[in-house]
Amino acid sequence: MVRSRSILLMLALAAPSLAWAETMSFGDAAAILAKSCGKDIDANCRGVNFDSSRLKDCLSRNQDVVSAQCKADYARSFDAIQKRIAARAAVPKTCERDIVKLCGGDRKEIAKAVECLLAASGVSAKCNQAIGDAGYR
């Protein structure tokens, strides 16, 4: 009895964490950049478009004059965007076995595979996490 209850508790604790993305959405990451660095971009990077590598170059070139807030946040924002992109790229490999087992699948056709995995039951925790981190859900 005690054991089954503790198993239930463990499941209850574990279940939501499987679905929690460990990455930040692009929208949230971009919002941090705008909020912390909007004025600095206007003042120092006029005419630089919303291109992560060019903006990052411009802000780091102007390290000495950008606000403390921007300096503290800009790398974090770009890293978050990069992490999300990397998470997307990691799905075919992380979910390879699930795709083969549950979706009879070709992992090159990732869009179809993701649709199948989202509808399937018995997807591994690892793959489930990868799907969430990629922002597919």
Next chain:
Amino acid sequence: MRLGKRGLRDIGLVAAALTIFVAPTFPAHAQEAVTRDDIIKRLSGLEATPDLNVAALRQRALERVKSKADAVPLKRPPIAAELLELPRFMVEVQFDPDASTIRPESYQTLGRIADALCHSTLLRYGFLIVGRTDATGKREYNLTLSQKRADSIRDALVNTFKISSKRLQAVGLGEEQLQDAARPATAINQQVQVVTVAKPL
């Protein structure tokens, strides 16, 4: 559509149609960005890939401007009525005046568009970004500016968020696709539209 906790919270907050605004002036404050799930909802549901040639559409707009046809904005029909049949949304994107630099106030909006395009629901679709202007200033200038601004949005989605360039096309229709022809100078005409144009890729 499967929605995360965020998604459920965001549902219903935004009802605006999805078109990207190309506003020429500085905003006094950052606008409330459209939500990811609203974008997904609006761009879903394309049944068949339409027969749409973007290069021809660009040419059609240019020819109408050059020939000075439909000179009165009040009576100007949309140059691409076929786009109005497709799933689409309108959203405000702020640019520097007379330039194609996206303003920081709109970074979040761009991020949310990227989030929507990466969601499983839209993963297999292709999209057209349509830049537009209001009917003030010169028609040809407006056409060129709106193309540059649509290209900027596309570039940001491709370069910053790594959305496959195969899924995104951009066209500027200037003041040839007025949202509200009855009020040629109104800001809504500056909205950029994102239109679902291909399925599946």
